[in-house]
Amino acid sequence: MASSPKRSPRSRVRDILSDCDEITLGHKNHIVNISSASSVESSPGNASAGELARKNREWGRTIDRYVAAVLDDASNSNSRQSGGDLPPSPHPDNHLLAFLGEKSAHSRSINTQGFIDDVSFQPIRPFEDHEGPPVPRRKERMEQQMKKHWKPITAVCLGVVLVLAISLGASKLRNGHNGNKTGISAVATPLYPTMSPTTALPTYTPTIQPTTGSPTVPIGTESPTLEPTTAPPTEYPTKPPTNHPTLTPTNRPTMVPEYYQMLKAARYVSGSTKRSGSNNEEDPLDDFSSPQSLAFHWLYFEGNPSHDVLEFLEQYAIAVVFFSLTEIRQSSWSNNLAQDDFTATREVCGWDGVRCAYDYTSNMTHVTEIKLPSNGLTGPIPKEIGFLPYLTKLDLADNEIVGTIPEEIYNLQNLRQLYLNNNKLQGTISPQIDNLNLAEYIYLGQNYLNGTLPPNIGVNRPNNWRFFSLYDNKLTGHIPSNMRLRNAYQLDFSRNDFDGEIPNDINEENYNKLRMLYLDHNSLIGTIPSSLMQMKKMKVFYFNNNMLHGKIPEIGDAELARNLITIRAQHNQLTDPVPNGLCDLDVNKKYGELVELSVDCTICNDCDLCKSRCYKY
Numbered sequence: 001m002a003s004s005p006k007r008s009p010r011s012r013v014r015d016i017l018s019d020c021d022e023i024t025l026g027h028k029n030h031i032v033n034i035s036s037a038s039s040v041e042s043s044p045g046n047a048s049a050g051e052l053a054r055k056n057r058e059w060g061r062t063i064d065r066y067v068a069a070v071l072d073d074a075s076n077s078n079s080r081q082s083g084g085d086l087p088p089s090p091h092p093d094n095h096l097l098a099f100l101g102e103k104s105a106h107s108r109s110i111n112t113q114g115f116i117d118d119v120s121f122q123p124i125r126p127f128e129d130h131e132g133p134p135v136p137r138r139k140e141r142m143e144q145q146m147k148k149h150w151k152p153i154t155a156v157c158l159g160v161v162l163v164l165a166i167s168l169g170a171s172k173l174r175n176g177h178n179g180n181k182t183g184i185s186a187v188a189t190p191l192y193p194t195m196s197p198t199t200a201l202p203t204y205t206p207t208i209q210p211t212t213g214s215p216t217v218p219i220g221t222e223s224p225t226l227e228p229t230t231a232p233p234t235e236y237p238t239k240p241p242t243n244h245p246t247l248t249p250t251n252r253p254t255m256v257p258e259y260y261q262m263l264k265a266a267r268y269v270s271g272s273t274k275r276s277g278s279n280n281e282e283d284p285l286d287d288f289s290s291p292q293s294l295a296f297h298w299l300y301f302e303g304n305p306s307h308d309v310l311e312f313l314e315q316y317a318i319a320v321v322f323f324s325l326t327e328i329r330q331s332s333w334s335n336n337l338a339q340d341d342f343t344a345t346r347e348v349c350g351w352d353g354v355r356c357a358y359d360y361t362s363n364m365t366h367v368t369e370i371k372l373p374s375n376g377l378t379g380p381i382p383k384e385i386g387f388l389p390y391l392t393k394l395d396l397a398d399n400e401i402v403g404t405i406p407e408e409i410y411n412l413q414n415l416r417q418l419y420l421n422n423n424k425l426q427g428t429i430s431p432q433i434d435n436l437n438l439a440e441y442i443y444l445g446q447n448y449l450n451g452t453l454p455p456n457i458g459v460n461r462p463n464n465w466r467f468f469s470l471y472d473n474k475l476t477g478h479i480p481s482n483m484r485l486r487n488a489y490q491l492d493f494s495r496n497d498f499d500g501e502i503p504n505d506i507n508e509e510n511y512n513k514l515r516m517l518y519l520d521h522n523s524l525i526g527t528i529p530s531s532l533m534q535m536k537k538m539k540v541f542y543f544n545n546n547m548l549h550g551k552i553p554e555i556g557d558a559e560l561a562r563n564l565i566t567i568r569a570q571h572n573q574l575t576d577p578v579p580n581g582l583c584d585l586d587v588n589k590k591y592g593e594l595v596e597l598s599v600d601c602t603i604c605n606d607c608d609l610c611k612s613r614c615y616k617y
Contacts, residue, residue, distance in 0.1 A: 259300060262296070262300060262305060262312065263285065263296065265309060265312055265313060265316070266285060266292070266296045266316050267283065267285060268313075269313050269316055269317055269320075269384050269387050270283075270284055270285065270292050270320070270383075270384060271383065291320050291323035291324035291379070291382060292320055292323075292382075292384070294323045295316060295319035295320040295322070295323045296316060296319070298319060298323070299315055299316060299319050299348075302346065303315070303319070303346050303347075303348065304346040304347055306365075308364055310362075310364060311364050311365060311366075313387050314366060314367050314387060314388055314390075315348050316384070316387075317367075317384040317385060317386075317387035317388055318348050318351075318354060318367050318370070318388065319348060320382050320384040320385075321370065321381070321382055321384065321385050322351065324379045324380060324381070324382040325372070325377040325378065325379050325380075325381070325396070325399075325401065326377060326378070326379070348367070349365060349367070352372075353370060353371045353372040353375070354367060354369070354370060355367075355368050355369035355370075355371070356368060357390070359390075366388075366389075366390035367388050367390065367391060368390055368391060368392050368393070369391070369392060369393040369394075369395075370388075370391065370393070370394050370395065370396070371393065371395045372395065372396055372399070373395050373396065373397045373398050373399070373419065374397070374398040374399065375399060376399060376400065377396060377399035377400065377401055378399070378400050378401065378402065379401065379402065379403075380401065380402055380403030380404070380406075381396070381401060381403060381405065381406055381409070382406070383406045383407075383408045384408075385406065385408055385409060385412075386406070386407075386408025386409065386411050386412065387408075388412065389412065389413070389414065390414055391412050391414065391415055392414050392415060392416045392417070393415075393416060393417040394409070394412075394415065394417070394418050394419065394420075395417065395419040396419065396420055396423065397419040397420065397421045397422055397423070397443065398421075398422045398423075399422075399423055400423065400424055401420070401423040401424060401425060402423075402424045402425070402426075403425065403426070403427075404425065404426055404427030405420065405425055405427065405429070405430070405444075407430055407432055410430060410432035410433055410435045410436055411432070411435060412436070413435070413438065414438070415436055415438070415439050416438065416439055416440050416441070417439070417440065417441040418436065418439060418441065418442050418443065418444075419441065419443045420443065420444055420447070421443040421444060421445040421446050421447070421469065421471070422445070422446040422447075423446070423447055424447065424448060425444075425447040425448065425449060426447070426448045426449065426450070427449065427450070427451075428449065428450060428451030428452075429444070429449060429451065429453060429454060429470075429475075430454070431454035431456050433454060433457065434454065434456050434457055434458065434459055434460050435460065437460040437461070437462065437463045437464065437465075438462075438464050439464065439465060440464050440465065440466045440467065441466065441467045442465060442467065442468050442469070443467065443469045444469065444470055444473070445469045445470060445471030445472050445473065445492065446471060446472045446473075447472075447473055448473065448474060449470070449473040449474065449475060450473070450474040450475060450476070451475065451476070451477075452475065452476055452477030452478075453470075453475060453477065453479065453480050454480075455480045457480055457483045457485070458482070458483040458484040458485050459484075462487075463484070463485055463486065463487060464487050465485050465487060465488055466487055466488060466489040466490070466513075467488075467489060467490045468485065468488060468490070468491055468492070469490070469492040470492060470493055470496065471492045471493075471494050471495055471518070472494070472495040472496075473495075473496050474496065474497060475493075475496040475497065475498060476496070476497045476498065476499070477498065477499070477500075478498065478499065478500035478501075479493055479498050479500065479502070479503055479519075480503070481503040481504070481505050482503075482505055483503075483505075484505075484510055485510075485511065486510060486511065486512065486513065487513055488511055488513065488514050489513055489514065489515050489516070490514075490515060490516040490517075490518075491514065491516070491517050491518065492516075492518040493518060493519055493522065494518040494519060494520045494521050494522070494542060495520070495521040495522075496521075496522055497522065497523060498519075498522040498523065498524060499522070499523040499524065499525065500524065500525065500526075501524065501525060501526035501527075502519060502524060502526065502528065502529055502532075504529050504531060506529070506531070506532065507529075507531040507532070507534065507535065508531070508534050508535045508536065511535065512535075512536075512537070513537070514535060514537070514538065515537055515538060515539045515540065516538075516539060516540040517532070517538070517540065517541055517542070518540075518542040519542060519543055519546065520542040520543065520544045520545050520546070520568065521544070521545040521546075522545075522546055523546065523547060524543075524546040524547065524548060525546075525547045525548065525549075526548065526549075527548060527549060527550035527551075528543060528548060528550065528551075528552060528553060528569075529553075530553040530554075530556070532553070533553040533554065533555050533556050533557070533560065534556045534557055534560070535557075535560065536557050536559040536560050536563070537559070537560075537563055538560060538563065538564060539563055539564060539565045539566070540565060540566045541564075541566070541567045541568070541569075542566075542568045543567075543568060543569045543572065544568040544569055544570045544571050544572065544598065545570075545571045545572075546571075546572055547572065547573055548569075548572040548573060548574060549572070549573040549574060549575065550574060550575070550576065551574060551575070551576030551577075551579075551603075552567070552569055552574065552576075552578060552579065552582065552599070553579075554579045554581055554582070555579070555581050555582060555585065561581075561585050561591065561592050562592060562593060563593065564585060564592065564593065564594055565593055565594065565595050565596070566594075566595060566596040567582070567594070567596070567597050567598070568596070568598040569598065569599050570598045570599055570600050570614075570615040571600070571615060572600070574599070574600065574603055575602075575603065576603065577603050577604075577605045578597070578599055578603055578604060578605060578607045578610060580607075582594070582597065582607075583597070583607035583608065583609050583610070585609075586608065586609045594609065596613070597609045597610045597613075598610070598613055598614075598615065599614060599615070600614060600615050600616070601614035601615060601616050
């Protein structure tokens with residue numbers, strides 16, 4: 001910055017001392033009076049203008065002497081305060097009074113305290129109290145001027161310093177958080193040095209001594225005075241992330257019309273009768289934890305829903321089956337789901353255990369197989385499974401499925417294989433089971449099914465049942481007659497609570513393809529029908545652990561003698577000895593293939609085949 005030009009002491013003092021203005025004003029009035037008097041005494045030809053100029057010059061020199069005296073007086077005052085010994089100097093006012101007393105052309109009374117003019121002058125006592133508004137003393141006037149000009153400047157400077165200090169502190173706090181993960185800011189050198197004490201420019205009348213201490217408000221500090229209010233960040237999260245939202249939304253968002261069309265189709269599959277605007281009926285799709293809601297929203301938001309309504313119905317149905325039979329309904333996207341790869345892809349036909357087929361006639365893809373044995377499945381089988389009309393195989397064996405067998409399963413006309421054995425299913429077997437007349441494998445064993453067998457089994461024609469197993473349930477009642485399962489290869493009614501007699505219609509005529517008959521561990525009574533020993537292709541008879549009496553019938557067909565492998569009849573009430581023709585079918589002999597003949601020892605006699613394994617009570 002360019003420095004301002006130096007000013008003379010006279011100029012500086014004239015700017016500071018306003019008393020000179022009053023004195024100058026009085027001098028001008030006085031000069032006018034003198035000029036008026038001179039004009040009266042002198043002729044017009046006299047050089048009144050020269051006289052006036054001369055007096056003005058003399059008055060200017062008097063003012064210079066007055067100013068010099070003021071400066072000398074101030075300097076002597078400082079010297080006396082500091083201990084100096086200087087001779088006294090005349091008072092500055094004497095220069096003015098002397099000029100006014102000597103140069104006045106009039107006989108006015110002038111004393112050393114001031115002057116009196118006739119018209120224009122008033123009694124004036126420079127730098128002292130006088131009537132009218134008080135005239136401040138010179139030192140007080142200087143202090144007032146300094147206070148007047150320096151107060152706003154000081155306030156502005158303090159404001160700037162305060163803003164800089166706050167900005168620097170905030171910057172250090174941010175730098176501390178960014179540079180240290182534990183949230184403790186390191187001690188750093190200030191970005192800006194603190195203010196050093198400065199010495200004010202010398203003045204002729206200094207009133208404020210320069211300070212040598214540090215400023216009261218530093219620009220920057222080495223460390224922030226306030227600790228951060230938030231907890232410091234850590235390297236690892238305090239809580240493990242979850243795979244699902246912790247809060248369930250209470251209101252559904254507004255969706256596009258396609259969403260509501262699909263929702264309507266899903267309600268149709270799930271059998272909901274709820275209509276828009278009605279809150280009276282329960283709708284599983286309104287329960288966000290239900291398998292129906294989970295399946296629909298997964299399919300809509302994450303899956304690849306088909307625009308064909310029939311394909312969409314199958315996609316939704318298979319999704320409900322998976323969401324119902326897995327832990328996803330309870331734990332919401334559990335690890336088991338990811339490990340089993342059930343929903344690894346957006347296409348339901350790509351899920352583990354699902355097989356689909358493309359129908360070139362209808363240009364649609366249909367679900368044809370669900371194979372999930374031994375997968376730890378839980379939950380009930382949903383009724384939506386009935387909307388898989390092209391399903392040919394359903395294998396859910398060896399799991400922990402609960403609930404009942406839904407009636408909708410019996411409507412799957414294309415189903416060929418049904419494996420629900422070794423689960424925790426309850427309830428009864430519906431008469432609608434005969435609708436599965438095209439099925440070949442029906443395994444319902446090792447569950448908790450109860451009640452009696454429907455009497456209409458085998459009524460619908462044709463009946464293709466080849467393997468029908470009810471092993472290890474809690475079924476009661478009689479084994480139905482007239483089942484006419486002509487294509488049956490294996491019938492297993494063992495380990496239940498069936499009573500009554502063995503049906504007489506189980507014979508060669510009605511069951512010409514039967515190979516294995518399991519009737520053990522029931523409460524059957526009566527005798528063993530002789531018609532059973534006429535069935536040419538039979539291989540296995542299990543009659544053990546019942547209450548049968550009488551005897552084991554004679555083998556009446558040579559072909560049967562060549563095919564029979566196992567007969568178990570122990571733990572009954574049989575009394576007649578084993579027929580000799582049966583003993584001759586020992587595989588160790590040349591007449592037959594009989595490997596096992598298990599009976600009570602009381603009826604074995606001399607039959608070598610049963611001696612080694614007869615049962616004693």
